[in-house]
Amino acid sequence: MKLYQIQASANCYRVRLMLSLLGIRAEWIEVDHKGGELESTAFRTLNPFGEVPVLVDGDIRLRDSQAILVYLARRHGAAHWLPLEAADLARIQQWLSFAANEIQNGPRMARGIVLFGRAGDLATALSNARRALALLDTRVVDREWLETEAPTVADIACYPYVSRAADAEIDLSDYPSLGRWLKRIERLEGFIPLEAGGPAH
């Protein structure tokens, strides 16, 4: 299995974390984005969107970190990571959409502007981030995981940018329940931090 990725990207870390939690060995291939590799014809053949992460497993090629989590959990993970019962699957989808929308437009955008100097409206990104963090904090006031009684891809999808909110100078101590949920994820067997060098196994 090959993961085309950028080490500092928390979208790519989302996949590295899932691989590590599932004990899957994959080759990490660092993409030279500063050298323009994302725009190259070879990379566009791999992913027409010109984005990382991309996972290649035999003849299966997937873009989008949420989609890759779904694939890894469904093909290689214990059933608790992605239960298939209709209401459970839909409830988990709520958080995959949240990771693709509210988290991308909030914590991710704020981190990109503050840490990497990307273009964007920081006030809007911070306002979106605080709304997203407050919604998550309320969600886990009285539960261990976002959905069901066990960790699912929903938790792993939401963890990376939320855990890095300090990169955008957001103080996570304002969100105490969220802080406890982050620590629960960090205690899972196979957990790796964003900075971990690769392959973990």
Next chain:
Amino acid sequence: MKLYQIQASANCYRVRLMLSLLGIRAEWIEVDHKGGELESTAFRTLNPFGEVPVLVDGDIRLRDSQAILVYLARRHGAAHWLPLEAADLARIQQWLSFAANEIQNGPRMARGIVLFGRAGDLATALSNARRALALLDTRVVDREWLETEAPTVADIACYPYVSRAADAEIDLSDYPSLGRWLKRIERLEGFIPLEAGGPAH
């Protein structure tokens, strides 16, 4: 089954369309968003995000239109709408994420600014929209549906805002393959347009 919704919202239409395609009768409850109902305590109990659509089916309560499509397809739809094999499920997730991110930040944002006078940067929204439409157009150059050999929730998730691109003064004739894909969806049994009054069955 009850759908809390706003008729003009294409996010809500996404759910109405799926209900109609599956032949499911549901009560449509129009939310008085101009009267502040989304901010009311009663509505926040239903959905802490303060957003429509919300689907209530017995004791199951779901927000997020993509999640509701997953629920309806998995519980009430033929298997082709949401195949559960790992690679198929992940490939479909790619487009659910696309609907939650690229479509929301592109065609949806542009439509909101132009049609409803919402705040936002129209140039960025239009640029995002054109990128999203071009990626979709390329995707369906040589295929009937976004994934698999049959329509799936991926197609239904992407259809609403794309089909309404003209509301943001985007000319869909620039995207001929996409135009043919839209027409294929419009020929499905049970298809209803955004304007259709409710319950369809």
